[in-house]
Amino acid sequence: MKREDVRRVDQIAIEEYGMLGLVLMENAGRGAAERIAALCHESPRGANPVCILCGPGNNGGDGYVIARHLELLGFSVHILSLVPLDRLTGDASANASIAARAGLTIQIAKSDEDLDRWIADDETVVDCLLGTGATGAPRGLYGDAVTQANKRRGLRVAIDLPTGLDCDTGAPAEVTFRADLTVTFVAEKEGFSKPAAKPWLGTVQVVGIGVPQALLNDFKVA
Numbered sequence: 001m002k003r004e005d006v007r008r009v010d011q012i013a014i015e016e017y018g019m020l021g022l023v024l025m026e027n028a029g030r031g032a033a034e035r036i037a038a039l040c041h042e043s044p045r046g047a048n049p050v051c052i053l054c055g056p057g058n059n060g061g062d063g064y065v066i067a068r069h070l071e072l073l074g075f076s077v078h079i080l081s082l083v084p085l086d087r088l089t090g091d092a093s094a095n096a097s098i099a100a101r102a103g104l105t106i107q108i109a110k111s112d113e114d115l116d117r118w119i120a121d122d123e124t125v126v127d128c129l130l131g132t133g134a135t136g137a138p139r140g141l142y143g144d145a146v147t148q149a150n151k152r153r154g155l156r157v158a159i160d161l162p163t164g165l166d167c168d169t170g171a172p173a174e175v176t177f178r179a180d181l182t183v184t185f186v187a188e189k190e191g192f193s194k195p196a197a198k199p200w201l202g203t204v205q206v207v208g209i210g211v212p213q214a215l216l217n218d219f220k221v222a
């Protein structure tokens, strides 16, 4: 599915079907947390604790939901946000605020040194940095975070798509998150089928976010 179409599905679910963005994000985050937990339990590299890297948009918002559900599933979780929480908006801000009030550990990384210090070598790293709203190669601290994550020995899980991968063309940026598992929402993104994308995706699992079948049919999603 093309980036534009998958974003339209979210938009139509909200604007025409009256679904709440928060509900879609909850479904996305909960589904992803369950897949991450299953992977950690079955893989010898599946470490607990889990480090969740959160970016500025709704992909970051998914990360706060994932953290809350992983804690409920018995994981020790910490969140590294690349932006101060007061810069978040909408559903991402709401979920960050819930996570903060719930006492989840949230650190704000301001430099490459922070990232180096705070991402442990053997923990599972979850990439909620950039999703379908990304344009171009990861800039600044986003590139640094991907580089640091790729150096670690633990499992890596990308949420919706690996940061740095162009989801329409499948072309990786010079710095692209190298996932063992990509949990993607609604449908596989168009670029995932391209040979260039394969080394960055790992196993791909699709998680539904609860939008009605009628809407999926309009976009020819099985």
Ligand SMILES: NC(=O)C1=CN([C@@H]2O[C@H](COP(=O)(O)OP(=O)(O)OC[C@H]3O[C@@H](n4cnc5c(N)ncnc54)[C@H](O)[C@@H]3O)[C@@H](O)[C@H]2O)[C@@H](O)CC1
Binding pocket: 010, 011, 021, 024, 025, 026, 028, 055, 056, 057, 058, 059, 060, 061, 062, 129, 130, 131, 132, 133, 134, 135, 136, 137, 138, 139, 140, 142, 159, 160, 161, 185, 209
């Ligand atoms: N209601 C919805 O729309 C839903 C969205 N979902 C999640 O939301 C994601 C899309 O969220 P957004 O549209 O907020 O987009 P992103 O979360 O991808 O964030 C986009 C923002 O990141 C920054 N950015 C863009 N390119 C960058 C680059 N190359 N380097 C550094 N910073 C960059 C810009 O500030 C941009 O506004 C999806 O991938 C999915 O994970 C899910 O929660 C399901 C529901």
Ligand SMILES: [K+]
Binding pocket: 059, 127, 128, 129, 130, 131, 158, 159, 160, 161, 162, 163
């Ligand atoms: K991501």
